[in-house]
Amino acid sequence: MRATLIFGLMLFLAPMSWADGGAIQFQGDAGSFHVTVFTLPPILSAGPVDVTVLVQDRPKLNPLLDACVTLDLDAQAVNNLEKEVWSPPACALNTPASLAGIAARLNHGENRLLYGALVQIPSSGIWKLRINIQRDSVTESVSTQLKVNPPAPPPLAYWRLFILPPLGVLGFILNRIARRREHV
Amino acid sequence: MIPGILVYLAGVLSRRLGNLQVPIKPFISEFAMTMAPLGFAMWLAHFIFHLFTGSHMPIPVLQRIALDLHLTFFGKPDWGIASWAVPQLLDFEILFLDLGLLVSLYAGWRVAQRYNDSKKRRLLIFAPWSLIYVLFFLVAIWIIFQPMEMRGTMPS
Numbered sequence: 001m002r003a004t005l006i007f008g009l010m011l012f013l014a015p016m017s018w019a020d021g022g023a024i025q026f027q028g029d030a031g032s033f034h035v036t037v038f039t040l041p042p043i044l045s046a047g048p049v050d051v052t053v054l055v056q057d058r059p060k061l062n063p064l065l066d067a068c069v070t071l072d073l074d075a076q077a078v079n080n081l082e083k084e085v086w087s088p089p090a091c092a093l094n095t096p097a098s099l100a101g102i103a104a105r106l107n108h109g110e111n112r113l114l115y116g117a118l119v120q121i122p123s124s125g126i127w128k129l130r131i132n133i134q135r136d137s138v139t140e141s142v143s144t145q146l147k148v149n150p151p152a153p154p155p156l157a158y159w160r161l162f163i164l165p166p167l168g169v170l171g172f173i174l175n176r177i178a179r180r181r182e183h184v
Numbered sequence: 185m186i187p188g189i190l191v192y193l194a195g196v197l198s199r200r201l202g203n204l205q206v207p208i209k210p211f212i213s214e215f216a217m218t219m220a221p222l223g224f225a226m227w228l229a230h231f232i233f234h235l236f237t238g239s240h241m242p243i244p245v246l247q248r249i250a251l252d253l254h255l256t257f258f259g260k261p262d263w264g265i266a267s268w269a270v271p272q273l274l275d276f277e278i279l280f281l282d283l284g285l286l287v288s289l290y291a292g293w294r295v296a297q298r299y300n301d302s303k304k305r306r307l308l309i310f311a312p313w314s315l316i317y318v319l320f321f322l323v324a325i326w327i328i329f330q331p332m333e334m335r336g337t338m339p340s
Contacts, residue, residue: 024263042237161275164282165321169289 026144033133034058035142046124046151052116053104053131067135069115073099078125124150194312202309215313218291225284226324229277239268277328285321
């Protein structure tokens with residue numbers, strides 16, 4: 001009964017658990033705004049990247065939740081733009097039609113203070129990320145450069161590491177056979 | 185829920201294949217312990233990633249604290265500070281999981297040996313558990329290939 005209760009409690013609490021988050025790519029001022037840009041994963045690779053933006057007012061650093069935030073991604077020095085990147089199974093997303101004017105929305109992730117969007121970076125290289133913020137009649141923009149690494153190769157590229165367990169099992173079997181022969 | 189059900193099914197199948205007359209709960213509990221090496225390997229793989237990618241982060245954090253205390257001689261925090269993160273981190277993570285799987289397989293084999301000395305029966309007792317270890321290993325590999333989140337750090 002006690003185990004069932006603990007298990008039930010764990011299931012109940014699991015959706016509320018918070019773990020990790022994003023890495024700061026940029027922090028600076030844009031007019032009357034103080035802007036912080038986070039990305040996930042922290043080390044960027046071509047493929048899906050979660051971009052979140054914290055917009056604060058400069059004097060008091062209060063988070064502003066009534067702004068309109070869009071993202072523009074421009075290629076600066078990129079490799080193989082035509083070649084489609086490999087994405088991990090859960091992240092294989094359709095590439096968006098345009099990398100300009102991507103709407104970053106509140107409630108995108110668990111942190112309700114951040115404007116966010118999932119951006120599919122088509123290839124590795126240097127990309128310019130421009131964040132456009134509009135609030136009332138004020139419009140400001142900031143830019144930062146993102147260094148994007150080549151995409152992680154598919155798991156099959158790691159075959160040499162996956163061969164260790166079968167080799168270990170084979171070695172164990174051979175060892176047993178050899179020991180049995182010794183006893184006979 | 186799914187891992188728990190799978191472990192239970194493995195226990196039932198293992199007991200039936202081994203023709204064992206033992207209570208299911210202690211039987212499963214004993215084999216469940218053999219999964220600890222694989223679990224530890226997964227924890228280690230995850231921990232290593234965070235340790236290396238956030239290796240230098242205490243420095244800007246301390247700089248930021250100092251700045252809040254108006255101690256300006258530490259300078260402005262550099263959130264883009266370098267880290268020990270290398271692309272080969274994933275190789276090490278896979279290697280840890282490989283070793284975890286091997287130790288789990290060996291531990292499972294030893295427990296099966298305790299239940300029956302006959303080679304064929306021992307293999308039948310062990311077989312469902314070995315499938316569980318391999319399945320959990322593959323899931324762990326799939327997980328480490330996913331993008332990993334890490335709030336508060338910045339790539340170098």
